Amino acid sequence: MLLITYTRIQKQLGNQEFQEYINLLPNSMAKKITRFRRWQDAHLSLFGKLLLLDTLPRFGLPGSFLEQVRYSTFDKPYFEDTIDFNSSHSGNMVICIVSDDCNVGIDIEEIKAIPKTAFVEQWTDRELNIISKEPGYEWFYRLWTRKEAVIKADGRGLQLPLQEIEVMEDQVNLHGTNWYLNELDVLSNFIVHIATDSMVSGNLKCEERFF
Numbered sequence: 001m002l003l004i005t006y007t008r009i010q011k012q013l014g015n016q017e018f019q020e021y022i023n024l025l026p027n028s029m030a031k032k033i034t035r036f037r038r039w040q041d042a043h044l045s046l047f048g049k050l051l052l053l054d055t056l057p058r059f060g061l062p063g064s065f066l067e068q069v070r071y072s073t074f075d076k077p078y079f080e081d082t083i084d085f086n087s088s089h090s091g092n093m094v095i096c097i098v099s100d101d102c103n104v105g106i107d108i109e110e111i112k113a114i115p116k117t118a119f120v121e122q123w124t125d126r127e128l129n130i131i132s133k134e135p136g137y138e139w140f141y142r143l144w145t146r147k148e149a150v151i152k153a154d155g156r157g158l159q160l161p162l163q164e165i166e167v168m169e170d171q172v173n174l175h176g177t178n179w180y181l182n183e184l185d186v187l188s189n190f191i192v193h194i195a196t197d198s199m200v201s202g203n204l205k206c207e208e209r210f211f
Contacts, residue, residue, distance in 0.1 A: 002102070003058055004194070004206045005051050006095040006186060009043050018046070021211070025049055026067045044094055048087040050211055051096035059083055059100055076155045086152050090190065095206070097194055105153025105179075105195040107145040108186070111137050122147070122162040130168075141191045142183070143167055149195035150179050 013021070022030045029049055036042035049066075056065055061082070069077050078084065084103045087096040091110035098104075116131060123131060123143070131140050146167035151160045154174055165174060172179045172195075180199050184192040186206050194204070 001059070002097070002099040002104070002196070002200060002204075003055055004095065004097045004106070004184065004204065005055060005209050006093060006108075006206050007047050007051060007209045007211060009040070009047060009092040009094070012039050013043065018043075021046055021050060024053060024063070026069070029066065029069070044089040047094045047211065048089060048096060051087065051094060051209060052085055052098065054209055055085075055096065055098045059098065072155055074156050074159060076152075078155075088148070088152075088192075093187065093190060095186070095192060099196070102196045102198040102200075103153055105149040105151070106192065107148035107152065108190055108192045109141045109145050109148075111141050111189050111191060113137065114140075116140060119144075124163060124166040124168075126168055127166060138191070142193070145191050145193040146172075146181050146195075149181065149193045150174060153179060153195040153197065 022033065033042050033045045036045065053063055053066060056063060068079055070080060071077055083098055083100045085096065085098040086104050086106045088106050088108045090108045093108055095106060095108045097106040120128065127143050147162050147165055150165060150167065150172050154160065165172065167181065170181045177197055179195045179197060182194050182200055182204055184194060184204055184206055186192050
């Protein structure tokens, strides 16, 4: 099973409500969240964990299962021999993917104007060609979310040179592993891609959650 959920941050939580949510999480997760200086960053991180917590019962796992989270040498959180998960946020949106039959990565980006030249070194020649010809930013964010989803699924993140990972197609081979890319239609003005190490059949749906 593969499940994708998302939520949006509407406003800053009151101190009591924020603390009630924090108390639902293991101490290690709670401490990381409370270290953020900006309330927006703390809320985005918190709601990402709440999406995962909310999803666990769908996989037959208790909320206390969060205490079994481990971290790889590249600081990627994971659970041993059960489910794989990943989350992402942009703007006021947070999204989470969980699967019990494949490895996953996800990235969401809000479409907004940015200086494309600042990212020239991240693209292959083919990618740079299509991005430079586009008057807008959809292809920029489409390719960016593909790259991010792949490197997050792989687990090494930005340790991998993005310029050497071409994502023009819906399938990417990275160090012997085939990653399959799918774009999700979640909200206007946002682009979302997921990467999985096995093909996903059927229509992918995202479920909105409210906290």
